[in-house]
C-alpha cells in the first residue's frame with residue numbers, strides 16, 4: 071500500500087447520522103462504529119435489512135435506493151455514510167498481515183485496547199510449513215479485530231491481508247511479508263490464513279457470514295519496489311503466459327477458489343502493458359469468471375491515480391476512473407474515484423450501472439460481516455468478543471509457537487547447540503538486533519501486547535550477560551570492533567544478533583546487495599576469532615543474506631535464521647538455543663550468493679536461459695550456486711523419511727484417460743490437457759501418498775515432510791522439481807508415524823505449456839521425499 075489521502079466527509083456524515091437517532095442511541099453511535107438496521111433505524115423494514123434474504127440481494131436493494139452522488143461517495147476506502155438510509159460511514163482499509171497493524175484507517179489502538187498480538191513476520195511463519203498454525207494465526211487476528219470493533223476501536227472489518235505475491239527476487243523489500251518463493255506453499259498459506267480470518271470456508275456456501283473479510287494482494291506479478299530507477303508505480307512487468315500460469319497466479323487462485331477470500335487487491339504493476347487495476351482480463355475474466363470471486367476487487371492505494379499520473383494509461387482522470395471501473399475494479403483505495411466519479415458519469419465515460427455493480431459487491435461483503443443486522447455487539451457469534459479476547463494467553467503462546475516453529479537452524483557444527491544452561495555461566499551478547507524491540511516486527515505491525523527481545527530472552531537462561539550493540543544500526547557504518555572482540559575474549563559464550571532491519575528492506579525499498587550491510591561481516595569475524603569457543607550467530611532478517619563467510623568459518627559454530635520473529639521472538643530464540651524447543655523450520659526461499667545481484671530485478675522470467683547466462687529463479691528453475699537451498703533446515707534430532715508406495719491398485723486410477731486424446735505438439739512427449747480431464751476426472755485421479763517419518767533422537771521434535779514432484783528431466787520449461795505438499799508431525803525420540811499427503815495429478819503433475827495451458831505428460835513422474843522416489847506412470 072502506498073500513502074492514501076484522507077477526507078473529512080466521513081466525520082460530517084457520522085454527525086448527521088447521530089442527529090437522526092434518538093439521543094441515547096446518538097451517544098452510543100458517536101462512541102461506537104455504527105451499524106445499520108437497528109431498532110431505531112429509519113430503514114428497518116426495508117428489504118436490505120431483511121436478514122433472511124441473501125447478502126447479494128440485500129446489497130442490490132440498498133444500492134437501488136441510493137442517489138448517484140451517494141453511490142460515488144462509497145467508492146473509496148473511506149466510504150461516506152448515507153444517513154437517510156441509516157448507513158454509517160465505513161473504513162475499508164485495515165491491515166492484519168501478522169497481527170492488527172497501524173497501517174490503514176480502519177483501526178485505532180487508543181481505547182480500552184492498546185496492544186494486540188504481534189505474530190512473526192509472515193516469511194518466518196511460512197518456514198513452519200504448517201497449515202494448521204497459519205489457520206490459527208488468521209483466526210486469532212480476526213478475533214482481535216472483532217474485539218476492537220465491538221469496543222468502538224474499528225471502523226471496518228475488511229482486512230487487506232495476506233500478501234501472497236511470489237518472493238521472486240531476494241532483494242525485494244516486501245519479500246518478508248510473503249510466504250516465500252514457492253507457488254504451492256503460497257497457495258496453501260493463503261487458504262489457511264484466509265479461512266482463519268474469515269471464519270468460514272467456501273463449503274459454507276456463497277454469502278456465508280464472515281468473522282472478518284480477508285484480501286489477497288497484490289494481483290499479480292508484483293515483487294519490485296525500486297530498482298535502478300524503475301519503481302513499482304511505473305514498472306511494466308513483462309511476464310510470459312507460462313510464468314503467470316504456474317508461478318504468479320496460482321497463489322491468488324487458491325486464495326479465492328479454495329480459501330473463499332472475499333477480496334482481491336490489484337497491484338500497481340502493469341502486466342504486459344496493462345496496469346493490473348485496468349485489466350478486465352485479470353479482474354473480470356480471471357478473478358470473477360474463472361475463479362468465481364464472491365467479494366470485491368480493491369486497488370492498491372492510489373493505484374487509479376497512479377494509472378494516470380505515473381503510467382499515463384488514460385488521458386484524463388475521468389477516463390482513468392472509468393477504465394478501472396469497467397475493467398472490474400470495485401473499490402479504489404484513496405479518494406480519486408470519489409473525486410472524479412461524478413464527472414466521469416456526467417461525461418458519459420461510465421454508467422451508473424457500472425457503479426451499481428461495484429457497490430453491490432462491496433455492500434454484500436458488509437452485509438456478510440453483519441453490519442446491516444442491527445447492533446451486532448453482544449450477539450452470537452462474534453458480538454461477545456471484547457478486551458478479554460485480545461492478547462489472551464492463548465494468542466501469546468501462539469505467537470511464541472509460530473516463532474519457535476519458524477526458526478531455521480542453518481549450521482550446527484559439532485552439535486554445539488543446544489546449550490546446557492547449567493554450563494553457561496556467563497555470556498556476551500553482541501549485535502544491534504539483540505535489544506531492539508522494533509526489529510522483531512518487520513513491517514505492517516501494530517502495538518504489541520508485550521515484547522521479549524533476544525537479550526531479554528537470553529537473560530532468562532544466563533545469569534551473567536554483558537551486552538554490546540557493536541554496530542550503530544543495521545547499516546553498521548560504524549562498528550565497535552575492538553570493544554566487541556575484547557568482550558568476546560573475556561566471555562565463556564558469545565551470541566551475535568546481527569542482520570537487517572526496515573532500513574534495508576521494506577515497502578518502497580529493495581536491497582542492492584545480499585551481503586550483510588556495512589561492517590557487520592568484519593565485526594562478526596573479529597568477534598569469532600577473539601572468542602574462546604565457536605560463537606553462535608543469530609540472523610534477524612526478512613530476505614535471504616549471503617553469509618558464505620560464516621558458513622565456512624569454524625569459529626562460527628552455529629547459525630540461526632530467526633526472520634522478524636514478532637513479540638515472543640527473543641523468548642523463542644532462547645528456547646531454541648537452550649534446547650527447550652527443537653528447531654524444525656525450513657527455508658521458504660532460496661538463499662542466493664551475492665553474485666545473483668547482477669541479474670536485473672526487472673527480468674521477470676522464472677526459467678533460466680542458458681544461452682544468455684540468465685540463471686532463472688527459485689528452486690524450481692535456478693541453476694546457479696546457492697548459499698542455502700529452499701527447504702533447508704536442521705534439527706537437534708535425526709529424522710528419516712520413507713515413501714510408502716501405493717497399495718495393490720494402480721495409482722492414480724488412469725482408466726479414464728483411455729478415452730482422451732494425448733496430444734503432442736511441442737515436444738517428443740505426448741500429454742493430456744487438464745481441461746479435457748475435467749473436474750470429475752481430476753477428482754477421480756486423486757490418490758494418497760504416505761510417508762513414514764521417524765525420529766531417531768535424541769530429542770522430541772517436529773518434522774515437516776516436504777513432498778516434491780519431478781519429471782524425467784527438466785527440458786522444455788519443466789521445473790527441476792515442484793513442491794506438491796507438506797505435512798508436519800510431532801514425534802518423540804525413537805517414535806515413528808505415517809503422514810499422508812493427498813496427491814492430485816491435475817494440480818500436481820501438470821505443467822504449463824508456453825501458452826499457459828496446463829497439461830500432464832504421458833508417462834513417468836517421480837514423487838520425491840528426501841532422496842526417496844516413487845515412480846508413477848501417467849497413462850491409460
Ligand SMILES: *[C@@H]1O[C@H](CO)[C@@H](O)[C@H](O)[C@H]1NC(C)=O
Nearest residue numbers: 075076077078079405408409
Ligand atoms: C481527497 O483527498 C484530498 C487530499 O487529502 C483532499 O484535498 C480532497 O478534498 C479529498 N476529496 C474528496 C472528494 O473527499
Ligand SMILES: *[C@@H]1O[C@H](CO)[C@@H](O)[C@H](O)[C@H]1NC(C)=O
Nearest residue numbers: 719720723724725726727754
Ligand atoms: C478406476 O476408475 C474406473 C472409472 O473410470 C472404475 O470403474 C474403476 O473401478 C476404478 N479402478 C479402481 C482400481 O479403483
Ligand SMILES: *[C@@H]1O[C@H](CO)[C@@H](O)[C@H](O)[C@H]1NC(C)=O
Nearest residue numbers: 738739782783784785833834
Ligand atoms: C526427457 O525425457 C523425455 C521422456 O519423458 C525423453 O523423451 C527426452 O528424450 C528426455 N530428454 C532429455 C534431453 O533427456
